[in-house]
Amino acid sequence: MEEGGEKDDWVDDDSQEELVRELLDEESPFFVLSQGTIQHKAITSEEEVSKQRVSNVYSGPRIEDIENALSSVSNWKDQPQQTTRINSMLERNLSKIESKYTLKVRSCGNGMAADGYKWRKYGQKSIKNSPNPRSYYKCTNPRCNAKKQVEKSRDEADTLIITYEGLHLHFVDPYFPPLNDQPFQHDNNAPTKKPKKAISESDESRAFGLPQTTQIQEATTNNINPAVSLEGCPCPQEIASEGLLEDVVPWIIRNPFHNNIISSNSTSCSSSQTRSPPVSPSSLSWSPNYNPWPVFI
């Protein structure tokens, strides 16, 4: 993707702060809450070892960490000190933390909730004591190890339970500073499909890691449903084709019209829908499995 130098200006401070507040707001419609709170779980093999550290750092998302993540993503190219901030976070072992975010999504249609990323289904399993199978998806981006699991709720037939896991590394890696003083270059021609290669590359990418708060941002903005920009909308082509968070978030922030759509998307699409009606799902079907209008409950 090629945004030139413009992208760094896409998110102004106010927008960032607003997004941060949204991230921390339990009432935010952007968050799917399982019984009112984001389910956050540290799942690394070093979980016990790092618990004490985590308890300091991850007793909850701290606003400065989220700000770190946001500012690191948006500004480091222009502000060398961002490199220091990233390194500081990495030194705090933030990169070793992975998180799962379980979302309950009320489906308005036939199933999958679009979240702005392309996913490749790699498995499906029947779950014991559950009538509904669970589907496993990986991000199609070869530099990304993000995964999600989707299953229907046992209690509510029209509710999907989506568990996000891992990182959308293709979202952050263009913003990480070059290693070993090598010239940093974003691979604009990175292939988007070749799962086998993706495994090794994502393994390499894990060395970068990501602060947990960035994952929270990811989990949140996944729900923002950038797919709204796909067809019939004057959004950058890169968004439509890749749905990358780095493109989508600033773009959405800058496009109030789509913010309205997103907001309406965060409420029930049933009879309680009082805002502008959603675009026809068929017009958004850049991935055939997705119902682009999930409702977060």
Next chain:
DNA sequence: CGTCTTTGACCTGCGC
């Protein structure tokens, strides 16, 4: 023909 989905087999972790 390339890509994606399906689905059975295999792997792994965990509890007993």
Next chain:
DNA sequence: GCGCAGGTCAAAGACG
């Protein structure tokens, strides 16, 4: 060690 359940792999088929 064994069995179970969840997670992943990969061959085969479907689809555009």
